[in-house]
Amino acid sequence: MPREQTLDTETFTYEYRSNCGKAVPLHFFGKGHEYKLFGLIPTDRHLVTVDKPHTLLLWGADSAGRDVFARAMQGARVSLTIGLLGVAVGTFLGATIGTVSGYFRGPLDTLLQRFIELLMSLPTLPLWLALAAILPRDMSVTSRYFLITLILSLVGWAGLARQVRGKVMSYAESDYVAAARIAGASSSRIVFRHLIPNASSHIVATATLAVPAAIIAETSLSFLGVGMLPPAVSWGVLLSDAQNIAAVQQYPWLLIPAVLVVLAVTCFQLIGDGLRDAVDPYG
Structure with a gap:
């Protein structure tokens, strides 16, 4: 379920709201940024990806927009x-x-x-x-x-x-x-x-x-x-x-x-x- 981010001008904090009317498909073993598997094998395949410009945040993001799952x-x-x-x-x-x-x-x-x-x-x-x-x-x-x-x-x-x-x-x-x-x-x-x-x-x-x-x-x-x-x-x-x-x-x-x-x-x-x-x- 995609979430949209808006900035509250009174508190200057970001608010997240779910947008149920817009679907973002998930792709298994899709292409993404390049990396080295196990630090040895160069590849660009990821377990789960989404279409650009969307970003997949499995556990959401923190107040600075950083991926909680990755961190x-x-x-x-x-x-x-x-x-x-x-x-x-x-x-x-x-x-x-x-x-x-x-x-x-x-x-x-x-x-x-x-x-x-x-x-x-x-x-x-x-x-x-x-x-x-x-x-x-x-x-x-x-x-x-x-x-x-x-x-x-x-x-x-x-x-x-x-x-x-x-x-x-x-x-x-x-x-x-x-x-x-x-x-x-x-x-x-x-x-x-x-x-x-x-x-x-x-x-x-x-x-x-x-x-x-x-x-x-x-x-x-x-x-x-x-x-x-x-x-x-x-x-x-x-x-x-x-x-x-x-x-x-x-x-x-x-x-x-x-x-x-x-x-x-x-x-x-x-x-x-x-x-x-x-x-x-x-x-």
């Missing part, structure tokens, strides 16, 4: 990769520190555990806000992307480290670890060839369950204006446009990215629950 897909790449990369870095830190703490014990274990307890006692969201607020607002999008990822990973590894430590402490008393010591294996070989691989199933399941929290964290920071900032596009940046009630009343489709966040978080939680049940020997 939501672009934002998915940023929000999801920040969550995945942040969890990957945090998982590496948590698995390594937890394994070292549980295997060597002694004063090193005591020092690491006190630091982990101090980190876990801090409220997560205010800590993220404080760290993100330090970043200069005029820094490049790429630099801000990696720094936000680093901030999310530096806070989320402590819980995994405590869990891995408990696993490793039980594995360290196993016969195969004692046999490796008698055979002359170094501590690093025992840690990386025996202890971490045996705890990998639990690490993978825990990391998968941590991805939704990282996605929500990035979305929250960007929504509050301290995470990713325009011209970057993420789900949090898109939802920041919906803070204005007047804008939501006129453009209710601006809330669609919130639905995508809910779907992504739910999917990762279901996958994490499935992996946890699969690796649980007593399930």
